[in-house]
Amino acid sequence: MDTRVETHEFQAEARQLLRLMVHSIYSNKDVFLRELISNASDALDKLRLAHLTDSDLPADVSDLHIALEADRERRTLTVRDNGIGMTRDEVVGLIGTVAKSGTAELLRQLEESKDAAASQDLIGRFGVGFYSAFMVADRVTLLTRRAGEESGTRWESDGDGTYTVEQVGDAPQGTAVTVHLKPADAEDHLFDYTDPWKIREIVKRYSDFISWPIRMEAERPDGESGTRSETETLNSMKALWARPRSEVKDEEYHEFYKHLSHDWQDPLETVSLRAEGSFEYEALLFLPARAPLDLFSRDAVSGVQLYVKRVFIMDDCRELMPEYLRFVKGVVDAADLSLNISREILQQDRQIQLMRRRLVKKVLSTVKGLMTSDPERYRTFWDQFGRVVKEGIITDPDNQRAVLDIASFASTHDADEPVTLRAYVERMKDGQEDIYYSTGQSRSVLENSPHMEAFHAKGYEVLLLTDPVDEMWVESVREYDGKRLRPVNQGDTGLPAEDDGEDGEKARTERDRQESDFTPLLSWLREQLADEVKDVRLSSRLTSSPACLVGDAQDLPPSLERMYRAMGQEGPPVKRILELNPGHDLVTGLRRAHAERAGDPALRETAELLHGTALLAEGGGLNDPARFARLLADRLARTL
Ligand SMILES: Nc1ncnc2c1ncn2[C@@H]1O[C@H](COP(=O)(O)OP(=O)(O)OP(=O)(O)O)[C@@H](O)[C@H]1O
DSSP: OOOOOEEEEOOHHHHHHHHHHHTTOOSOTTHHHHHHHHHHHHHHHHHHHHHHHOTTOOOOOTTOOEEEEEETTTTEEEEEEOSSOOOHHHIIIIISSOOOTTHHHHHHHHHHOOOHHHHHHHHHHHOOGGGGGGGTEEEEEEEEEOTTOSOEEEEEEOSSSEEEEEEESOOOSEEEEEEEEOOOBGGGTBOOTTOHHHHHHHHHHHHTTOSSOEEEEEEEEETTTEEEEEEEEOOOOOOGGGSOGGGSOHHHHHHHHHHHHOOSSOOSEEEEEEEOSSSOEEEEEEEOSSOOTTTTOTTOOOEEEEEETTEEEESSOGGGSOGGGTTOEEEEEESSSOTTOOHHHHHHOHHHHHHHHHHHHHHHHHHHHHHHHOHHHHHHHHHHHHHHHTHHHHHOGGGHHHHHHHOEEEETTEEEEEEEHHHHHHTOOTTOOSEEEEESSOHHHHHTSGGGHHHHHHTOOEEEEOSHHHHHHHHHOOEETTEEEEETTBSOOOOOOOOSHHHHHHHHHHHHHHHHHHHHHHHHHHHHTTTTEEEEEEOSSOSSOSEEEEBOTTSOOHHHHHHHHHTTOOOOOOOEEEEEOTTSHHHHHHHHHHHHOTTOHHHHHHHHHHHHHHHHHTTOOOSOHHHHHHHHHHHHHHTO
16 A cells, blocks of 8 residues: 655645635634534535445445544544545545635635735635634644545645645544644634533534534543543434424524535525425525625536435535526425435426425515515615526516516616615606616716716606626516616607697797708718718707717617627627707707818718717727727817
8 A cells, every 4th residue: 555645735725725724814713613514514415325326335324423522632623424535536636725616706805805804704705614624723634534445545734835645544434634723812712622511512503403413422420529431412413494493593594504505604584485285395595695706607506405304415406496596595305305316307307396486486575575674684685696686587587577576776866775666666757658777887877878868857767777687688578567668778768758838839840940950961971970870860868968879679789789799699780870969069060061061071070070979978889999089189189
């Protein structure tokens, strides 16, 4: 057997995370034990499952448990499990590297944040699992043997950037992690983790629901002066989801959530559900208080675990929760599924589909409930997860209305208060028929776009939609409560015309006069800008800008056109309509100049500049920015 001790370097990201742990920025150091117990529990789950699916696996599953062994003299605490264990390569791959998505982003944010509390918070959200042992230890030893393998692996590190691995012959099946404790320092929240009282307290607080026995040998008084050693089981092992909600304390739910999610923060809301009858199941779900760093990463794991009759079957059961609710964590325990159920079967199982439907409805109705019972928590939820939930408007047509009901959007009404569609409809002005929205990159671009002028003038509220997903969902929603959703940059805004009474009469006459005055200019501009726009006409929507670009209802909106292009789908460019403000000096000046000297080549440049300005004002991009800049600079030079 190869007994050489090899020294390896931690991967760079792992080294950085370890350094953070060694210099412990996290004040609650007790949680290291929760993390090690959590890993041990997962390893026991995995072994049971492996044994269920392969009964030939040469592994002992007769007494699966976790043992805590404290040695006061040597100042060590060992967390031992007889679970699945790790091969040598797994030890190197899993412990020596951090493969978690979001690591680079986390490290960048940590680097930027000079504030200790903010750093704690970040690291807590990320969850560092095994590495948290280095908050309390100056050396950590791990001895492990994979179930079914002959020999084991010993791993050791003092957290300084390198670790050693060696092969060992006589390792028991499973994993034992021994932390060599730093001296206790109560001021630094570093307690004596060999003290049985402390250990009992931590297990009770953080790991009571773990479904495997957590055992400890403890000395008990025996007779007058002697003591005897006794094995205690420290946790009650009760599956939390099987207990009636009224009997479970919030803290117990919170600790369970942390075990499941590796989040170090309490959840925002707990959702429990029980179905009885022909198909029984229990579900305990959580809405996190914060979006994980990898919310938008492709390989982010979804957080619902599937159990069958209390037996863990799989993590990340995507069949139970749609992607737009991928941040929901929890457990679903079904009574009537086979323990051998595979992912392929899950995908087609009708009962799973029914469960999923019900879980989704329950999550959405819980959020809806929060909107009235606790608006502040609802707001936190929406700030964190709204961008993802909105994907459901497109991907879950059955629940489109329910998702729209819990959505809120920035609007022109109030810069700080988002609005729900219901509230929008309730405060619509007299005469307003439709719900108006504008999509784009930022609130300020949208608010200052020329398209908004008519709405400002009328005092109509406009939804300001700035998330990429907004461009998509607005295309799939026709109406809400009988009100059409309309973009402000469409040619036909549906705005009521001011045609009533004497003022209306005057306005109509004035427009007719303008139409005939401007006819020659408009037809000349149509020719000049034929490559860019499909029509040029007068506008009644502009108050202060000279021009803007609008589209027809059936045209692809420019934002979507850009998105498709970015995805490599080339199509013919979608031409829009240039609308001119007949009251603006630039437009009236151009009309005059055109009437006097139609052949002047400088006029063609003015037309180009006018079109470019309209594009810029809505936040769009110019086809030839350098040419635009040159034309503008020439003009400016002449004014000096
Ligand atoms: N006791 C153990 N038995 C078997 N494998 C283990 C054990 N402890 C850790 N591992 C393996 O090492 C991996 C990394 O553990 P670590 O605690 O760093 O991260 P994690 O549990 O995956 O997630 P988190 O960092 O969020 O806690 C685990 O996913 C598991 O595969």
